[in-house]
Amino acid sequence: MEPIVIEITNLSKRYGKQIVAVDGLNLAIRKGEIYGFLGPNGAGKTTTLRMLLGLVRPTSGTGKVLGKPLGTATGIARVGALVESPTFYPYLSGRRNLRILARYAGVPSSRVDAVLDQVELTLRAGDTFKTYSLGMKQRLGVAAALLKDPDVLILDEPTNGLDPQGMAEMRALIRALRHSERTVLLSSHLLGEVEQICDRVGVIRHGRLIAEGTVADLRGQAKLLVRADPLEQAQRLAEQLYGTEHVQVIDGTLVLAIDPAQAPEIARVLVTAGVALSELQPVKRSLEAAFMELTEEEYDTVGKGERVL
Amino acid sequence: MISSFVAEMDKLVRRPATWVLVAVWAFAAIAFVYITPYTKYATPSSSVSAAARQALLTGMLPEKMITGVIAGFPIFGGAIALIFGALVVGSEYGWGTLKTVLVQRPGRVRVLSGKLLALAVMQVVFVLAVFVLGALSSFIVAMVTHALVNWPEAGDFAQGLGAAWLIMTMWALLGALLATLLRGATLAVGLGLFYLLLELLFRNTAGPSGPLADLSRALPGSNAGALAGALAPSSSTPGVAAVVGTTQAVLVLAVYVGGFVLLSILLFLKRDVM
Numbered sequence: 183m184e185p186i187v188i189e190i191t192n193l194s195k196r197y198g199k200q201i202v203a204v205d206g207l208n209l210a211i212r213k214g215e216i217y218g219f220l221g222p223n224g225a226g227k228t229t230t231l232r233m234l235l236g237l238v239r240p241t242s243g244t245g246k247v248l249g250k251p252l253g254t255a256t257g258i259a260r261v262g263a264l265v266e267s268p269t270f271y272p273y274l275s276g277r278r279n280l281r282i283l284a285r286y287a288g289v290p291s292s293r294v295d296a297v298l299d300q301v302e303l304t305l306r307a308g309d310t311f312k313t314y315s316l317g318m319k320q321r322l323g324v325a326a327a328l329l330k331d332p333d334v335l336i337l338d339e340p341t342n343g344l345d346p347q348g349m350a351e352m353r354a355l356i357r358a359l360r361h362s363e364r365t366v367l368l369s370s371h372l373l374g375e376v377e378q379i380c381d382r383v384g385v386i387r388h389g390r391l392i393a394e395g396t397v398a399d400l401r402g403q404a405k406l407l408v409r410a411d412p413l414e415q416a417q418r419l420a421e422q423l424y425g426t427e428h429v430q431v432i433d434g435t436l437v438l439a440i441d442p443a444q445a446p447e448i449a450r451v452l453v454t455a456g457v458a459l460s461e462l463q464p465v466k467r468s469l470e471a472a473f474m475e476l477t478e479e480e481y482d483t484v485g486k487g488e489r490v491l
Numbered sequence: 492m493i494s495s496f497v498a499e500m501d502k503l504v505r506r507p508a509t510w511v512l513v514a515v516w517a518f519a520a521i522a523f524v525y526i527t528p529y530t531k532y533a534t535p536s537s538s539v540s541a542a543a544r545q546a547l548l549t550g551m552l553p554e555k556m557i558t559g560v561i562a563g564f565p566i567f568g569g570a571i572a573l574i575f576g577a578l579v580v581g582s583e584y585g586w587g588t589l590k591t592v593l594v595q596r597p598g599r600v601r602v603l604s605g606k607l608l609a610l611a612v613m614q615v616v617f618v619l620a621v622f623v624l625g626a627l628s629s630f631i632v633a634m635v636t637h638a639l640v641n642w643p644e645a646g647d648f649a650q651g652l653g654a655a656w657l658i659m660t661m662w663a664l665l666g667a668l669l670a671t672l673l674r675g676a677t678l679a680v681g682l683g684l685f686y687l688l689l690e691l692l693f694r695n696t697a698g699p700s701g702p703l704a705d706l707s708r709a710l711p712g713s714n715a716g717a718l719a720g721a722l723a724p725s726s727s728t729p730g731v732a733a734v735v736g737t738t739q740a741v742l743v744l745a746v747y748v749g750g751f752v753l754l755s756i757l758l759f760l761k762r763d764v765m
Contacts, residue, residue, distance in 0.1 A: 239763060255598035265590055273506060329595065
């Protein structure tokens with residue numbers, strides 16, 4: 183088993199007596215993992231990441247990054263990060279901004295051209311930062327995070343505010359950053375992306391970790407969606423086969439909480455009984471639906487949250 | 492700290508606001524010390540006596556160059572330095588660039604001490620700009636009026652440059668402290684300039700003796716004014732008066748410089764970066 187590179191124990195952050203941003207959070211992320219850090223706005227994700235990077239002091243709790251205590255310069259020596267929106271000196275070019283950051287990081291300036299190339303920003307690197315589009319600013323932010331060729335990469339909402347094309351570009355970039363030695367902690371609202379690239383996902387709400395596991399764990403059991411006529415007869419037959427607890431009727435559709443591999447069986451039973459079967463479709467809960475349920479948002483689980491396999 | 496200092500210098504040298512402030516300060520100083528007096532001198536009127544005209548001319552000649560320019564540093568130069576100090580630190584909060592810098596691992600003490608050192612070094616530019624333009628202006632006045640060109644001694648130049656740098660650095664570091672405290676430039680500039688005026692008013696109302704006068708003699712502006720006053724004893728510029736000795740003024744200003752640096756670093760270390 184790979185060693186743990188990010189470890190947080192009972193980490194809390196309070197502002198005054200009323201506001202609890204992070205409340206006894208525990209996390210353990212292993213080397214080489216792509217860990218998705220999810221939660222609604224104000225859940226405490228960014229505060230947690232800021233504490234990992236030493237920008238915000240924890241009220242209580244401890245943690246280590248690459249074996250070094252949180253908040254120390256040595257602790258983030260091999261960590262690259264993009265926290266919230268990318269912020270740079272507006273009057274300097276992208277390249278000059280990175281050169282200045284390279285000085286602070288103590289890395290050779292040759293890394294600047296390498297990371298500009300990596301994020302495909304070389305052609306516009308000589309332009310001032312204030313003339314960049316949001317997508318270019320985000321890419322420059324990722325370039326800055328890569329300057330140290332980090333072992334741990336922390337990306338906080340890297341797709342924030344991007345248009346569909348910008349999102350697609352950022353998706354491709356994040357995919358390209360993955361390699362076996364690098365651990366990535368990705369906080370994102372782009373659940374489809376998290377679903378595709380993350381090994382494990384943690385969901386945070388009100389500063390507490392409310393769920394953690396692989397994407398498959400969080401999605402839960404797949405379902406079978408059945409449209410049949412008459413519906414009442416189909417429901418009765420399904421309940422006889424699988425039990426009432428596994429059968430639901432939602433918006434005139436039969437939803438069976440069973441393994442989709444059992445589709446031929448229910449089809450045969452319904453057709454044999456003379457029920458007209460118009461649709462039989464395996465559905466799997468998307469990460470988005472799981473996220474919404476966990477964070478108690480109102481959500482139409484059939485209409486939007488389910489995705490056809 | 493050296494890499495942080497070099498990075499900071501790189502930013503300051505390329506920042507347009509730096510050169511705008513240098514230009515504004517240099518123009519204002521030359522306008523008050525040379526352009527306005529020369530206009531009065533060159534356009535005789537019944538309200539200006541011949542003796543007053545001669546005094547105007549004498550004040551503009553190279554021999555009096557240091558006396559002329561140093562008087563502008565405690566209040567007017569101080570205001571510019573304070574704005575610059577507040578901008579250098581406060582803009583990092585406004586742009587959100589502190590987090591971008593700090594996640595590169597340099598450490599908070601290194602970042603801020605590099606920044607404050609660069610701020611102090613940049614004061615040399617502000618001082619030299621006024622001294623060089625002052626020397627040039629006084630030389631031109633001497634040429635135009637066919638007066639003798641007698642420059643102050645090298646030691647006087649060194650004293651003038653050193654005093655001006657210490658005054659400017661002290662005010663710049665106060666601006667930096669306020670920006671660190673208030674986590675931004677706007678309020679820091681406003682409150683800093685308000686303090687500068689308030690202190691001047693307080694010194695004028697405190698009188699020459701008594702507890703209020705004693706208190707006023709401990710304030711940064713009084714000591715800046717006293718240091719300039721020692722080099723320009725006959726100056727009528729507001730805020731310039733030798734209310735304390737030169738040694739005391741230098742020591743008090745040095746204590747303020749050290750205090751502002753220490754307080755800024757302590758605050759910066761203690762507080763969250765949002």
